[in-house]
Amino acid sequence: MTRLASATRHPVRFTLNGKPTEGEAEPRLLLTDFLRQHIGATGTHVGCEHGVCGACTVTVDGMLTRACLTLAVQVDGCDVRTVEGLAPAVDRLGILQAAFRRHHALQCGFCTAGILMSLDHFLRHHPTPSESEIRDVIGGHLCRCTGYTPIITAALDAAAELAEQSRGEKADA
Numbered sequence: 001m002t003r004l005a006s007a008t009r010h011p012v013r014f015t016l017n018g019k020p021t022e023g024e025a026e027p028r029l030l031l032t033d034f035l036r037q038h039i040g041a042t043g044t045h046v047g048c049e050h051g052v053c054g055a056c057t058v059t060v061d062g063m064l065t066r067a068c069l070t071l072a073v074q075v076d077g078c079d080v081r082t083v084e085g086l087a088p089a090v091d092r093l094g095i096l097q098a099a100f101r102r103h104h105a106l107q108c109g110f111c112t113a114g115i116l117m118s119l120d121h122f123l124r125h126h127p128t129p130s131e132s133e134i135r136d137v138i139g140g141h142l143c144r145c146t147g148y149t150p151i152i153t154a155a156l157d158a159a160a161e162l163a164e165q166s167r168g169e170k171a172d173a
């Protein structure tokens with residue numbers, strides 16, 4: 001009888017929301033499970049586990065990434081950002097998060113972490129989005145609760161507030 005060697009764990013050192021972080025992962029461990037179960041960062045949700053629903057969206061080195069299609073060992077040496085990094089402080093929401101709350105853009109919240117990550121990434125690169133651009137961004141995410149309209153409203157409202165904040169910062173510079 002052949003005995004299978006137990007999978008070796010590899011060290012994974014990376015930056016999580018700006019903080020140096022490390023853990024150990026077997027080669028086949030998914031980034032979703034690594035973040036949630038090994039690192040304790042449970043803000044990233046797991047839905048379909050097939051790259052379809054968008055619930056697990058994070059950024060890796062600035063690229064939007066489905067964490068359910070990424071191995072933990074692949075982020076060794078990378079800059080990983082998750083929904084936990086969007087708030088400026090533990091007791092304060094970011095502008096996009098506050099707009100979601102204001103416009104009731106979430107109900108069960110299962111899809112919300114992933115949608116926030118995609119919208120945050122998009123708004124950083126497209127500060128004056130059209131409604132149809134926002135629709136395109138959230139087209140990669142499944143929400144079974146909100147009907148999407150409040151999410152679009154919140155995103156456009158946040159974009160306007162972010163643009164105003166940026167104008168103010170430029171005027172003060």
Ligand code: FES
Pocket residue numbers: 045046047048049050051052053054055056057066067068069
């Ligand atoms: Fe990753 Fe659905 S859990 S896309």
Ligand code: FES
Pocket residue numbers: 105106107108109110111112142143144145146
């Ligand atoms: Fe429930 Fe989107 S708020 S799935």
